Amino acid sequence: MGKSIVTIGGGIAGIEASGILAELGYAVSVIEKEPDFGGKLKNWDHLFPNMRKAEEIEDYLSRKGKTPGITLFPNTTIASFENIKSGFVLKSNHGVSYSAHAVIVATGFEVFSAERKEEYGYKIYDNVITSADLEKRLKSGTPLTTLAGKTPQRIAFIHCVGSRDAKVGNTYCSKVCCVTGVKQAIEVNKLLPATQIFNFYMDLRMHGLEHEEIYKTAQEKHNIQFIRGRLSEVSENIDHSLLIKAEDTLSGRPLKMNVDLVVLLVGMEPGVGTTAIGKACNIEFNQYGYLKIPDVHLAGNLTSRKGIFVAGSCSCPMSVKDTIEHARSAAFEVHRYLIEN
Amino acid sequence: MNKLLPEIFIWPFIIGLAYFSIIVLYRFVRWTLGLSKIDKIRIWKGLRSRKTLDSAIEAFREGLLHRKIFRTNPVLGYMHMSLAFGWFLLIVFGHFEAVAYKGSLSFPVYLPIFFRFFVDGIETYPFMHFFASLMDLLLLFVLSGVSLAYYKRFNKKLFGMKKATRLKSGDRIALTALWLIFPLRLLAESFSAGQLKNGGIITQPLGNLFSLFVPLELTTPVTWLAYSFALGFFFVSLPNSRYMHIPAEVFFIFLRNYSVRLKKRVNTYSLVQVFSCSRCGICLDTCQLNLANIHTQSVYVLKNIRNKNLTDEVLFNCLLCGKCQQVCPVGIELIDLRITQRIESTLQYNSSYSYLAGGEVKQADVVYFAGCMTHLTPSIKKSMLQIFAYSGVDYWFMDEHKAPCCGRPLMQAGQYDAAAVLIENNQQKILASGAKKLVVSCPICYKVFIEDYNLPDIKVQHHSEYLFELMQMGSLPKRLTSEKSIYHDPCELGRGSGIYDKPRKLLSNYTSLIPIMNEKEKSLCCGGSLSNIKIQMSERDIITNNALDEYLQYSPDSLITSCPLCKKTFARGNKIMVKDISEVVAASIVQKNKSNACADKKVLEQAL
Ligand code: SF4
Numbered sequence A: 001m002g003k004s005i006v007t008i009g010g011g012i013a014g015i016e017a018s019g020i021l022a023e024l025g026y027a028v029s030v031i032e033k034e035p036d037f038g039g040k041l042k043n044w045d046h047l048f049p050n051m052r053k054a055e056e057i058e059d060y061l062s063r064k065g066k067t068p069g070i071t072l073f074p075n076t077t078i079a080s081f082e083n084i085k086s087g088f089v090l091k092s093n094h095g096v097s098y099s100a101h102a103v104i105v106a107t108g109f110e111v112f113s114a115e116r117k118e119e120y121g122y123k124i125y126d127n128v129i130t131s132a133d134l135e136k137r138l139k140s141g142t143p144l145t146t147l148a149g150k151t152p153q154r155i156a157f158i159h160c161v162g163s164r165d166a167k168v169g170n171t172y173c174s175k176v177c178c179v180t181g182v183k184q185a186i187e188v189n190k191l192l193p194a195t196q197i198f199n200f201y202m203d204l205r206m207h208g209l210e211h212e213e214i215y216k217t218a219q220e221k222h223n224i225q226f227i228r229g230r231l232s233e234v235s236e237n238i239d240h241s242l243l244i245k246a247e248d249t250l251s252g253r254p255l256k257m258n259v260d261l262v263v264l265l266v267g268m269e270p271g272v273g274t275t276a277i278g279k280a281c282n283i284e285f286n287q288y289g290y291l292k293i294p295d296v297h298l299a300g301n302l303t304s305r306k307g308i309f310v311a312g313s314c315s316c317p318m319s320v321k322d323t324i325e326h327a328r329s330a331a332f333e334v335h336r337y338l339i340e341n
Numbered sequence B: 001m002n003k004l005l006p007e008i009f010i011w012p013f014i015i016g017l018a019y020f021s022i023i024v025l026y027r028f029v030r031w032t033l034g035l036s037k038i039d040k041i042r043i044w045k046g047l048r049s050r051k052t053l054d055s056a057i058e059a060f061r062e063g064l065l066h067r068k069i070f071r072t073n074p075v076l077g078y079m080h081m082s083l084a085f086g087w088f089l090l091i092v093f094g095h096f097e098a099v100a101y102k103g104s105l106s107f108p109v110y111l112p113i114f115f116r117f118f119v120d121g122i123e124t125y126p127f128m129h130f131f132a133s134l135m136d137l138l139l140l141f142v143l144s145g146v147s148l149a150y151y152k153r154f155n156k157k158l159f160g161m162k163k164a165t166r167l168k169s170g171d172r173i174a175l176t177a178l179w180l181i182f183p184l185r186l187l188a189e190s191f192s193a194g195q196l197k198n199g200g201i202i203t204q205p206l207g208n209l210f211s212l213f214v215p216l217e218l219t220t221p222v223t224w225l226a227y228s229f230a231l232g233f234f235f236v237s238l239p240n241s242r243y244m245h246i247p248a249e250v251f252f253i254f255l256r257n258y259s260v261r262l263k264k265r266v267n268t269y270s271l272v273q274v275f276s277c278s279r280c281g282i283c284l285d286t287c288q289l290n291l292a293n294i295h296t297q298s299v300y301v302l303k304n305i306r307n308k309n310l311t312d313e314v315l316f317n318c319l320l321c322g323k324c325q326q327v328c329p330v331g332i333e334l335i336d337l338r339i340t341q342r343i344e345s346t347l348q349y350n351s352s353y354s355y356l357a358g359g360e361v362k363q364a365d366v367v368y369f370a371g372c373m374t375h376l377t378p379s380i381k382k383s384m385l386q387i388f389a390y391s392g393v394d395y396w397f398m399d400e401h402k403a404p405c406c407g408r409p410l411m412q413a414g415q416y417d418a419a420a421v422l423i424e425n426n427q428q429k430i431l432a433s434g435a436k437k438l439v440v441s442c443p444i445c446y447k448v449f450i451e452d453y454n455l456p457d458i459k460v461q462h463h464s465e466y467l468f469e470l471m472q473m474g475s476l477p478k479r480l481t482s483e484k485s486i487y488h489d490p491c492e493l494g495r496g497s498g499i500y501d502k503p504r505k506l507l508s509n510y511t512s513l514i515p516i517m518n519e520k521e522k523s524l525c526c527g528g529s530l531s532n533i534k535i536q537m538s539e540r541d542i543i544t545n546n547a548l549d550e551y552l553q554y555s556p557d558s559l560i561t562s563c564p565l566c567k568k569t570f571a572r573g574n575k576i577m578v579k580d581i582s583e584v585v586a587a588s589i590v591q592k593n594k595s596n597a598c599a600d601k602k603v604l605e606q607a608l
């Protein structure tokens, strides 16, 4: 066929879509700014809903990345983007030019930087960490302790940090953090059965066939306590434990609690890469800063410009499973486009 | 000359003047009676003091010369000045002329006003030609102002203004009458000059010209009558129009100099200020709410109070940033007026504050009050505690756990009684601590401690002042970095409390500050203000981002402020590193303990 495609972003979506297109006989160049591929997956330990090791998906993707027809370009960013008659010409930071009949943007998301929710004390107090930090700890296999090395007696998971919060500028739900929070709570309970665990939530968004079941198990088998209420602030006690203040909205009372570790379930945000590439390609953003798709039902992989497609969480928050499906449909859309044009 | 006519045609003017004098006098009396007893005593004492002379001078300067408007905008200043001062001179020299003519001080009030109708050019009196020409020139001066006023209605740009105030019908009559008075006077005097040869360097040639083709016998009396009507209409409509600001402002200047003050309740002094607004519109352009297309600025509030149609939508949609008060040439206390009005229109809460009772009090040299916003920006709190520890201060962290509110947000929202309960509670605790100093981290709290608390012998300081003092005493480390920063003046600390220099001097030990256009008195509001309870989040964002964009033009490495709310608001914009002044100071301490910090970091890294 001889048609070429450039995929920007070598994470889950980028590799999956590129792999399929390579199988279909296209020449695909995958541009990745990091030295290695697979995106944020390498930081994850277990994946919901079935608690499989993230490495399994990593392995799958690295095999996919070796599909004949794919060329991987690590440590590469796009410096310029140009329109030509047959498609596009992209120039990299290394001065290499790529010509493409179609472009897939798969630049992914960024984890919300919890420092911006200053009242929760991330990077101010020793024992406030994010869900991403916790995942790394779980993966490293080191025992879960406070900074001073003590086993925590009480841990609080805080839902919706950086999501559903007009005060930080993100009004949308990040979709994955509720179930991540429940999953991590269960994992911590398995590691530290004597530790009391509390999840502070606004409401639990456990969509997906098995998720509600996980939530039930968490309560029944793992003794995790769910408190409906949004945290107002965290402060540090002299012994570096943490005092959290919240409103229990079920009982309608203000609530104070001392805990040893606070885990902030940080949401998703469009990454700087997404913003930069979107601007360079001159495609539209939606009001939340993600890439805009022209039709939410019928054109989930299209952008405001012909020949440029999106795959994965640069268009909205997505789980690993949804990302893979979205990437597959992106591959299909690109294929159809290249046949028709 | 028909001797009957004069008697008839002066009447519109006489009636207008009488009505105006009665109403204005009545208002002055009512306003004075409505003041508190203490204020009345102040006036009584002030009347016989130097303050009266000072007030008269100020009234002359501001009411006639409009010095402050001049400073903001010379063209606008000239317009106001030529109208007010020019007219004033016309009246004064008109009277001199009448004295010269009569040779005595007794003449009817209307004589100077309609002088050229009555006095034939054949009659002689001292300086007659001088007077005729002087009056012509003065009239020309006023007319230049009138033409600018015409022009202003159609072209606001010349006046450096984007917005003009909207007019209501009383204003319209007064405005039309005012615009007609002087052109009619010019015509009438020229016609008379054509007949009686009594004109000056302008009216005489004009009169001669008119006499060639205008039936002066008819037009002269008709024009004088029209002139009298224009004056009459102006005076009658004045008390119910914006022009009431002319007498009200003079009255206001006197009261202010006699130390009459606004209380937390609406009284007649508030009314005096409301009536003193000239609707010059200067406050409109300075307001950042414009960016979000919100039209609830001070001039509208004052107008609504006058017209008794003020709504909460307008009253509560204001950042209380104080920018308008800073520029108001009349010196109206726009912020306090709005707050008193809020108190008036708020049904007082019936909240119980029983939970405040008890609670420990610690004896210490310094009481530290962080405030609720600081609890939401814990890096400020942490920095302050670090600094206290470093400089070995004996302090009591008053709101460390049980956090009573300082009362100011309630005050800003008009909940005066509820605020008073909190204030009383905190006051007792602070006094019981035996401290000599109260250090406050939030400028919003700082202002209420200064203004509404009764803390004799206790020095209240915002932490920027306090840190500056520690620095001067040599209790703080200095460490100049290569960082370039912008210092953002928080509204409540800058315009609200006049603290501009100490934070800058303190910061100069740590960073180099970039001078910017809108700083100090002119500084921008961050948009986060607690006192606006009507504004939408998206509208706040517009204001915040606009301010941030202005700062980013200077490409600073960081933005430094000294208010937790400003910090939080700007951090939300997510465009630049935002720090509190205390963090900048504390960073230099941390640097000293670097070895410790490294150890901490290692543990953290191992743990991760
Ligand atoms: S998924 Fe749950 S935690 Fe995440 S933003 Fe939505 S509601 Fe909040």
Ligand code: SF4
Pocket (backbone or CB within 6 Å): B276, B277, B278, B279, B280, B281, B282, B283, B284, B298, B299, B302, B327, B328, B329, B330, B331, B332, B334
């Ligand atoms: S409040 Fe002051 S600045 Fe505003 S219109 Fe009135 S006089 Fe002018």
Ligand code: SF4
Pocket (backbone or CB within 6 Å): B286, B287, B288, B289, B296, B297, B298, B317, B318, B319, B320, B321, B322, B323, B324, B325
């Ligand atoms: S206080 Fe500030 S926001 Fe309010 S009217 Fe004045 S300038 Fe506008």
